[in-house]
Amino acid sequence: VVVIGRSAGEDKDNQATEGSYLLSAAEEDMLLKVTTHFQKVIVVLNTGNILDMKWVETYQPTAVLYAWQGGQEGGGALGDILTGHVCPSGKLPDTIAYDIQDYPSSANFGNPDKNVYSEDIYVGYRYFNTFAKDRILYPFGYGLSYTGFNVSGFQGERSGDDVRLQFTVRNTGTTAGKEVVQIYYSAPQGRLGRPARELATYHKTGLLEPGGKETVEIRLPLNQMAAYDDSGITGHPCCFILEEGTYEIYVSADSLTDLYRYTVVLDDSRVVKQCTRALPPQEAFERIKPVMENGGYTLSRETVPVQPGSFSDRALRQYPDDIPFTGDKGIRLMDVKNGTHSMEAFIAQLTDEELACIAIGEGMNSPKVTGGTGCAFGGVTPELLRHGIPIACGSDGPSGIRMDCGAKATLMPCGTALAASWNDELVERLYTYEGLEMAAYDIDVLLGPGVNIHRHPLNGRNFEYFSEDPYLSGKMAAAFIRGVQSTGAAACAKHFAVNSQELRRMAMNAVVDERTLREIYLTGFEIAIKEGGAKTVMSSYNEVNGVYANENEHLLKDILRDEWGFDGSVITDWGASNDHSLGVKNGSNLEMPTPGLDAARELLA
Numbered sequence: 001v002v003v004i005g006r007s008a009g010e011d012k013d014n015q016a017t018e019g020s021y022l023l024s025a026a027e028e029d030m031l032l033k034v035t036t037h038f039q040k041v042i043v044v045l046n047t048g049n050i051l052d053m054k055w056v057e058t059y060q061p062t063a064v065l066y067a068w069q070g071g072q073e074g075g076g077a078l079g080d081i082l083t084g085h086v087c088p089s090g091k092l093p094d095t096i097a098y099d100i101q102d103y104p105s106s107a108n109f110g111n112p113d114k115n116v117y118s119e120d121i122y123v124g125y126r127y128f129n130t131f132a133k134d135r136i137l138y139p140f141g142y143g144l145s146y147t148g149f150n151v152s153g154f155q156g157e158r159s160g161d162d163v164r165l166q167f168t169v170r171n172t173g174t175t176a177g178k179e180v181v182q183i184y185y186s187a188p189q190g191r192l193g194r195p196a197r198e199l200a201t202y203h204k205t206g207l208l209e210p211g212g213k214e215t216v217e218i219r220l221p222l223n224q225m226a227a228y229d230d231s232g233i234t235g236h237p238c239c240f241i242l243e244e245g246t247y248e249i250y251v252s253a254d255s256l257t258d259l260y261r262y263t264v265v266l267d268d269s270r271v272v273k274q275c276t277r278a279l280p281p282q283e284a285f286e287r288i289k290p291v292m293e294n295g296g297y298t299l300s301r302e303t304v305p306v307q308p309g310s311f312s313d314r315a316l317r318q319y320p321d322d323i324p325f326t327g328d329k330g331i332r333l334m335d336v337k338n339g340t341h342s343m344e345a346f347i348a349q350l351t352d353e354e355l356a357c358i359a360i361g362e363g364m365n366s367p368k369v370t371g372g373t374g375c376a377f378g379g380v381t382p383e384l385l386r387h388g389i390p391i392a393c394g395s396d397g398p399s400g401i402r403m404d405c406g407a408k409a410t411l412m413p414c415g416t417a418l419a420a421s422w423n424d425e426l427v428e429r430l431y432t433y434e435g436l437e438m439a440a441y442d443i444d445v446l447l448g449p450g451v452n453i454h455r456h457p458l459n460g461r462n463f464e465y466f467s468e469d470p471y472l473s474g475k476m477a478a479a480f481i482r483g484v485q486s487t488g489a490a491a492c493a494k495h496f497a498v499n500s501q502e503l504r505r506m507a508m509n510a511v512v513d514e515r516t517l518r519e520i521y522l523t524g525f526e527i528a529i530k531e532g533g534a535k536t537v538m539s540s541y542n543e544v545n546g547v548y549a550n551e552n553e554h555l556l557k558d559i560l561r562d563e564w565g566f567d568g569s570v571i572t573d574w575g576a577s578n579d580h581s582l583g584v585k586n587g588s589n590l591e592m593p594t595p596g597l598d599a600a601r602e603l604l605a
Helices: 025-037 055-059 071-082 125-131 312-318 333-338 343-347 352-358 382-386 415-421 424-440 470-485 514-521 523-530 553-563 580-585 600-604
Strands: 002-005 042-046 063-066 114-116 136-138 149-159 162-171 180-186 198-204 213-221 227-229 239-242 245-252 258-266 270-274 286-293 296-303 375-378 391-396 445-447 490-496 509-511 536-539 569-571
Touching: 002 025, 025 055, 042 071, 063 071, 125 136, 125 286, 125 296, 149 245, 149 258, 162 180, 162 245, 162 258, 180 213, 198 213, 198 470, 227 514, 333 343, 352 382, 415 424, 415 470, 424 445, 424 470, 470 490, 470 514, 470 523, 490 523, 514 523, 536 553
Parallel strands: 002 042, 042 063, 114 509, 391 445, 445 490, 490 536, 536 569
Antiparallel strands: 149 162, 162 213, 180 198, 180 245, 227 239, 239 270, 245 258, 286 296, 375 391
């Protein structure tokens, strides 16, 4: 058994070099020696990110296991799997390509000033299944087991605006195990252009004994297959739309292996959701668009729609009227909760200084809350406490509570490991225990889950995030949040939004078109909020189309609150406040400092 480990993290990306994304010369020599002298060799990868895997073809080990970073129980779980006590049932949450340059985002990843998302919606398997199947080494959704499964008895039926799928999964091997069945769809190219495959949903079976079976029924709303028109080419700008044509729905073992197909034909286009134009890029660039030729897809490019003028007038109309100051009337916050007084009447009592203190948290290791935690906020002054505003405590996640005081806390699996389970129920149960541990330490908010997309394998924080796919990411995040919040605590979905590299994360501008933003980089957050009920959201450091995320009214107001109905609190990342008043004005509720410095621009000075 050969174990190869990697680490990356906050403010530190991986590199396409030996000893990082690539194996080192010493590791290559080790694999050469052990595969030469031993008949059976198992390679275990202890990492949060995927690695270059070309060496598998060179040395041909008997088996390779991505153990990911499994938390404090990861070693025991690894032993259970290697000895056959437990049958592995994970599936890859990312596509593993032959070479790092095969990923289309490689052309722009790592730019210190401006990261242009020219690959558009074609991230991960969406790109490879459409344009470069021959460059896939291991497909998205792929995973081996100690047993085998058969899917049979498939039936598909359209029922109004839904498609109902039914099939039976049977364990055909000699070991008890679980299987993940994945549902993909292929939409007509239409005027917008679509990937060859998009994940619609999935189902993980229970533990099936040899010969055991499970009948699965899935309801897939047709509206889920809509695409966003950011240019108006369909005649419906700023809309999610189902274009007319043939939609193929696949029951699959992974993104490349289809088992059954069901066809739906739409005679007319339909608008699924009307949105407002928000966050289009301010500068033109070219993005990928497929063209159907000779039964296949050819990669072409088109110019993205850019921002048409200013949004300032609309923004001004969104600002609420001032509440006149009344002085202390004896109204306490609990009176608002009990319904005896309004929130407006409570706020009218607070001075400008008291209001400012509500909008500013205290950073790491505040003595006012549990020792060693990440922040204190709320009743951070005696005056606020007298108004009945309690002081609250927040702590890192997402992979367990961070306690910089010597206290013990559970080390949880990394986000990639959670997503590889494809098991929402298990993730929710796991993070219910995390919520109970928070209660034991008087921690109110867990700073997690991380919901950003694995746009590129080298992003140092991929281990905190879940997957290259926004649907899988969102479902995992929602399960995580439901678990934590079932105990009365709050979870904080982060980093909102488009945090895809750590290099100069406080200054880098993510230049992304509105369609890609809505279909890829915001989808996971939307699921986390609508299905998980996240009470807090943390904005990211970076700019999004030229505006810092923490003061981006289109991100924090137009989309997060107006479109998604989010009614919780938005907090900045630590030291991410730039123009302090503008941040609060445009949707930030809580500004978190960094000791000695309190603005990203100051950090960069």
